Amino acid sequence: DTAVSQTPKYLVTQMGNDKSIKCEQNLGHDTMYWYKQDSKKFLKIMFSYNNKELIINETVPNRFSPKSPDKAHLNLHINSLELGDSAVYFCASSQEGFRGYTFGSGTRLTVV
Amino acid sequence: DQQVKQNSPSLSVQEGRISILNCDYTNSMFDYFLWYKKYPAEGPTFLISISSIKDKNEDGRFTVFLNKSAKHLSLHIVPSQPGDSAVYFCAARKYGNQFYFGTGTSLTVIP
Numbered sequence: 001d002t003a004v005s006q007t008p009k010y011l012v013t014q015m016g017n018d019k020s021i022k023c024e025q026n027l028g029h030d031t032m033y034w035y036k037q038d039s040k041k042f043l044k045i046m047f048s049y050n051n052k053e054l055i056i057n058e059t060v061p062n063r064f065s066p067k068s069p070d071k072a073h074l075n076l077h078i079n080s081l082e083l084g085d086s087a088v089y090f091c092a093s094s095q096e097g098f099r100g101y102t103f104g105s106g107t108r109l110t111v112v
Numbered sequence: 113d114q115q116v117k118q119n120s121p122s123l124s125v126q127e128g129r130i131s132i133l134n135c136d137y138t139n140s141m142f143d144y145f146l147w148y149k150k151y152p153a154e155g156p157t158f159l160i161s162i163s164s165i166k167d168k169n170e171d172g173r174f175t176v177f178l179n180k181s182a183k184h185l186s187l188h189i190v191p192s193q194p195g196d197s198a199v200y201f202c203a204a205r206k207y208g209n210q211f212y213f214g215t216g217t218s219l220t221v222i223p
Contacts, residue, residue, distance in 0.1 A: 004155070041199075041215045042213070042215050043156075043201065043213035043216075044213070045210060092155075100158045100161060100211075101156075102158070103155030103156045103157070104155050105153065105154050
């Protein structure tokens with residue numbers, strides 16, 4: 001009955017590959033997010049989706065693309081992976097009027 | 113450009129004593145602030161919040177203080193317990209639901 005679940009938890013892949021990270025929330029929240037935590041532990045927002053619309057798109061490379069098949073899912077696709085993409089990626093969700101996020105447990109991506 | 117800063121990467125406190133975690137921000141437009149707690153291999157979990165119209169919010173052993181003139185936020189944990197050992201992130205919101213996070217402070221409570 002995990003509120004925000006993301007898979008896989010760990011992902012090791014070679015440079016140049018394409019990979020996806022999945023995220024699902026069962027809270028009925030209307031907005032979902034992807035955050036990246038880099039080596040300096042800085043949590044930075046990448047994307048958010050509200051009712052299937054992209055409402056925040058920070059300056060991330062276009063190799064990253066969010067895909068939301070429905071309100072409960074926001075998947076992250078990454079093309080042509082680079083060494084610098086190694087990080088922990090967190091999915092989160094929130095409800096309008098709710099002043100905070102519920103986070104998933106994170107996906108540690110390692111590009112070798 | 114990091115708008116929310118936690119300048120102490122780590123803090124050690126004896127069990128039973130007070131833990132004070134600090135956070136500074138640069139944008140005066142921030143109107144809502146949160147503290148999150150994170151254990152290893154888990155996502156951050158919401159701990160306590162404060163609106164910019166208040167200067168203090170208390171929830172059990174946790175109290176958050178806001179000094180808007182100094183653009184400073186602090187989290188007090190009294191008394192500290194070993195289970196409080198975790199990384200604490202502060203976050204601030206400017207508009208909508210977009211939050212900006214600090215880099216975290218790792219708290220160790222020594223039994």
